[in-house]
Amino acid sequence: MRGNRVQVIEREGLAALVRVLADQGYTVLGPTVRDHAIVYDHLEAETDLPRGWTAVQEGGRYTLQRRKDGAVFGYAVGPHSWKAWLYPPDVKLWSAKRNGKSFAATPEPPPAERYALIGVRPCELHAIRIQDRVFLGGAYVDPTYQALRGGAFVVAVNCGEPGGSCFCASMGTGPFVDQGDEGAGYDLALTEIVDGEVSRFTVDAGSERGAAVLERLPRRPAIAADEQAVAAVRRDATGRMGRALDTTGIRELLSQTLEHPRWEAVAQRCLACGNCTMVCPTCFCTRVEDTSSLTGETAERRRRWDSCFTTDFSYVHGGSIRRSGASRYRQWLTHKLGTWFDQFGSSGCVGCGRCITWCPVGIDLTEEVAALRKPPARASGVRGKQRASSSGGTP
16 A cells, blocks of 8 residues: 555546545535635535635634635635544433333434545644544543544645644644554545646555545656655745744643743633634543433433533532633643643644634733743733734635
8 A cells, every 4th residue: 555656636636536435425524615714514526625715824813815826725724623523512422211210221322424534634633643542542432433533534635834823843743744654544645736726636545445545536646746846845834834832841841830920921811711622623621411301201411512711610519620710721731731641642732723823812822831931020921912803804
């Protein structure tokens, strides 16, 4: 499989990819323009992809804009992550019916959907691999995630257009996939080469089923000019990364600065809205809700996404453990960048920048970590200028 030479497809090959995956029974998902943003949704055809669109992102800002060329994947990540499809926000766990004086409970069967994910960025691919460790790597396996992940066909797309809030290069998660790594987790990996209104894509098969799909597409072998163009895309994307995070000794830094005044400073701006956790591709906090019918004849239990920014999330008998905004922000950041290593062997952050873009007040975790590296007297100030909330262009 890995010995196969990298292939090149044109627009008709991309259109054929969508058709072939649909013909194989996959529900094809990918980026499309909707609600003034580039979001993930069902794709009926290649024409649903956001050709000619991009998004400008900064702290608390997202603006959809027209590009000057016809790039299909000429944008960074949007508000959605693939977590919404592989680890759904609302899952029924079981239902029960009264049976005389007792109840008969019926577990919900695993989902049968098979998704083809088109446009998975390298940072998102790393996020999926992190959730693989969380939900599949321990003693207890999540059956919903296991079923959806096992049935997923992953088409990764190397990033040629990092956003203003991206910092994947400093996290070692992008802007290109780990090509040649058998555990990379993709079936096909594309790199877009844009020439005005026309694009071509180099394609690398990362699995046997990926190679089988590639065989059904109109294609040609890559030549030296294609390989040189891909190298240029990679250099350019790495050089235009919007932000960087210094991860040197970060676990120790966070464990040694738990009483740093910067936590109180950031809490003065934080709305505790939970946006950062909702858009994050790796956060997995949930709550369980039980409901019953008015007659008491039926009941069900559901699992729904939750956030460590809510006071109820840390509630135990007598009250919430983390009552202050400072303690909740500290819990999120120290877990994401520090104690995640102790649980799962890696950072919980992939540098996608969503938490920065979709924070209503533009809180930037790269800036917060940099502040924690400074002496307390120099790091505790709050910036006077508040960033604007997100705004959208008109497609």
